[in-house]
Amino acid sequence: MRRHTLKRLSLCAAIGALAITAFAAAPSRAAEDAVIIPPPAVDAQASNGIQTAVIAGGCFWGVQGVFQHTAGVVNAVSGYAGGSKTTADYNMVSTGATGHAESVEIKYDPKKISYGKILQIFFSVAHDPTQLNRQGPDSGTQYRSAIFTANDEQKKVADAYIAQLNAAKVYRKPIVTKVGPLDAFYPAEAYHQDYLTLHPTQPYIAYNDIPKVEALKKIFAENYIEKPTLVSNAKVTN
Template structure:
């Protein structure tokens, strides 16, 4: 199975669609939702924190967080399954328990976990879609938060409750909150994919609008130059 799996055929279809319908198609692919910040957030801690987010294809989720001020790295990978099945071709079967996920390391003095959650729910993905995001189907594309400690769990669960109670979204949030049991970086060709492939049709249609939404809705948190990870870490091939 190629690294692009089902996305290869989708890319050809999207390319034809974009050319025939115009640039407005791309801008309409992802509709951001304006949501309030969390009523409860973490206290500022010293040092660097780590949080793991799963919200569909990791290309776009990684790309969003790489453009957030205070984020020190955002690595695409797999979470929720065993180390032995943490390969793209295997995860793509949907039978491993893994979700495509992004490990975010951040400076809590510059950006809080609550702010990252707000961005995640608002622009990075649609948290009401169960086991899919956009064109991508399967449990590996589920919406999930893998929390590092009880404080992150408290903030995440209360925020989900807050948003559901306010009926911010038309449907209930399906995001699952789980303890982090392991994170496995994805293959090198998946890292920084959005930045390195800005004209790839899947990226143009599904993910570049997320970056524009981040810039528009969170201007104080947006950084124009993404923090790329390729140069500072080694990844499996």
């Protein structure tokens, strides 16, 4: 079952009242699904200048929303990674045949947040890393869990952290997140950017993604910021 795309918002509206009622009855559903996990034993060294992390964990709306509320993140952009430039298009990616995953490019200040902390939030509240080629109601390889590494240090941290969490058995099932090199990241269409903030009452967002931000606020209070860092307002220098 694919998530409600923009082409299907009329269907979404038709079931909107039911979805919002369900959300109101269980507003902490995703927060309950979030897992409190230990920080990484191996982390990247702090460095000067803005750094980049690219991750994929289901629908990019929710992942982007979580990191837009994370202190130290100067920009979080929804987009595509894992495929070619010619197929970095929402309609094509949605077929599941392009190799792309819906991804988020995170620009962050390593003096304020580490790469390891970003992965801790990613594994804890942003998605479920034990689901293979799906997240919640969304299925297909475009919704896979993945970390696209920019350098050897990121790969070392990601591999070590996955091994650490699996050894600690913090999840009931093994982590299926794939770690591989980032070839390129392609920003998604403008209507996908800042989607959680712009459409907080859209049923998919209200039921699946707002609770992720609530879980961030609860579990990572020291890393949470109330005002999101939006793509429309971001000023990033490398």
